[in-house]
Amino acid sequence: MIDGSTIEVAQGRGYLHHMKFDDVGQSFGALVRQARENRQWTQADLAKRLGALLSREVNPLAITRTEAGKRPVPLDEVAALAQLLNLELDPLFNPVRVPGSVVELEKRAAELREEIDQGHQQELQLMAAYASVNQQLRQLRTRRDETERELQAVERALKNASS
Numbered sequence: 001m002i003d004g005s006t007i008e009v010a011q012g013r014g015y016l017h018h019m020k021f022d023d024v025g026q027s028f029g030a031l032v033r034q035a036r037e038n039r040q041w042t043q044a045d046l047a048k049r050l051g052a053l054l055s056r057e058v059n060p061l062a063i064t065r066t067e068a069g070k071r072p073v074p075l076d077e078v079a080a081l082a083q084l085l086n087l088e089l090d091p092l093f094n095p096v097r098v099p100g101s102v103v104e105l106e107k108r109a110a111e112l113r114e115e116i117d118q119g120h121q122q123e124l125q126l127m128a129a130y131a132s133v134n135q136q137l138r139q140l141r142t143r144r145d146e147t148e149r150e151l152q153a154v155e156r157a158l159k160n161a162s163s
Helices: 024-037 043-054 059-065 075-085 102-162
Strands: 008-011 014-020
Touching: 024 043, 024 059, 024 075, 043 059, 043 075
Parallel strands: none
Antiparallel strands: 008 014
C-alpha cells in the first residue's frame, strides 16, 4: 500500500514488509489528481472507471483521500490507477539524483527556468501566428464561396440568355 510514510507490500492478506518513503503518498496523490484533471474526469468518474477495472465498487471518497495522500492505497489500486491514467510511477520510488553543488544547481535551475520561459514565449508567438493564419484562411474561404456563388449566377444568366 502507498500512504504518506509507508509502502506496504501485500501478499494475500498479510503484509510482507514495510519500506519507508517520505511523501510518496502525497506525490502519488498529486500525480493521480493531475492526470484525472487533465482528462477532465471528476473523482466520481475515476472511481467508476477504477471500480470497473478492479471489478468492485470504488467510493469517490477513496479517490478524494488518495489524491490528498490521506489513505493507504492497495497495490492493485496503484497498478490500476497507473494503467487508467497512464502514470509513470518509477520517479516516486527512484527519484532522479542531480549531482552538483548548491551554486551549480541554482545556476542550472535558472537556466532551465529561462529555457521554459523562452519555450512559452515561442508557444505564444506560434499561437498568435496560427490565429492570424486561421483568420486569413477563413477570409479566403469566404471570398472563394462568394466567388463560386457569383460564378454560378453568371453561368445561369448566360444559359438563360442563350435560350
